[in-house]
Amino acid sequence: MVWLLIALILVVAFGPLFYLRPSPRDRRLAALRAKAVSEGLVVEISHLEKRNASAEERVNSAGRERHPKISLALYRQPLTRKLRLLEPLRLQRDGDGRGEIAGWHLTGSLTPPRSDFFPVMSELLASMPQGVEAFDIDSRFVSVFWRESKAEDEAALLIIARNLRHAADYLQEVEAELELGSGSQEGASDDDSGPDQA
Numbered sequence: 001m002v003w004l005l006i007a008l009i010l011v012v013a014f015g016p017l018f019y020l021r022p023s024p025r026d027r028r029l030a031a032l033r034a035k036a037v038s039e040g041l042v043v044e045i046s047h048l049e050k051r052n053a054s055a056e057e058r059v060n061s062a063g064r065e066r067h068p069k070i071s072l073a074l075y076r077q078p079l080t081r082k083l084r085l086l087e088p089l090r091l092q093r094d095g096d097g098r099g100e101i102a103g104w105h106l107t108g109s110l111t112p113p114r115s116d117f118f119p120v121m122s123e124l125l126a127s128m129p130q131g132v133e134a135f136d137i138d139s140r141f142v143s144v145f146w147r148e149s150k151a152e153d154e155a156a157l158l159i160i161a162r163n164l165r166h167a168a169d170y171l172q173e174v175e176a177e178l179e180l181g182s183g184s185q186e187g188a189s190d191d192d193s194g195p196d197q198a
Helices: 002-020 024-038 117-126 154-197
Strands: 042-049 069-078 089-093 104-107 132-137 141-146
Touching: 024 042, 024 069, 024 154, 042 141, 069 132, 069 154, 117 132, 117 154, 132 154, 141 154
Parallel strands: none
Antiparallel strands: 042 069, 069 141, 089 104, 089 132, 132 141
16 A cells, blocks of 8 residues: 555656656757757747638638738748848748749739849749748848648758758849949939039
């Protein structure tokens, strides 16, 4: 009887500790995210609007509109310089294949800053793993929303890291060209205004 009581006390005392042990999925994600950090990426958990939500998900029982979101990992490549002239952009995976980039829906409108912009983005997105749900450009980061499914592993992460670095380099190049163009336009307008003032 005493041994049974001691065993029960031990189970009650140490049982909760077993709940704190990470599951195999948690260990896999921790290793994947640690690898991403070693590749120079920043990893966060964020929310993405669900594009193909059902009618039940879009309206609650009281008839109020809802904006369903899905929780995904956000893998971000920091830019070396802040983008000041390029517009923020979000491309979300879309099965209908319409738009400038097949299979991706552009949120908002965008005037391409260079003639090769959509072909370069299309090539990058075509090589992204299937679990990538969205591609984001803002003033400080190039990012992807990724499902981190069990089928996609470290090889998929390395593809994402390579593509984000390539996108960051390309965008920095485009930004530099836009800065040169706006600088030369300002110089030209200064030259034009000079003789009129004399």
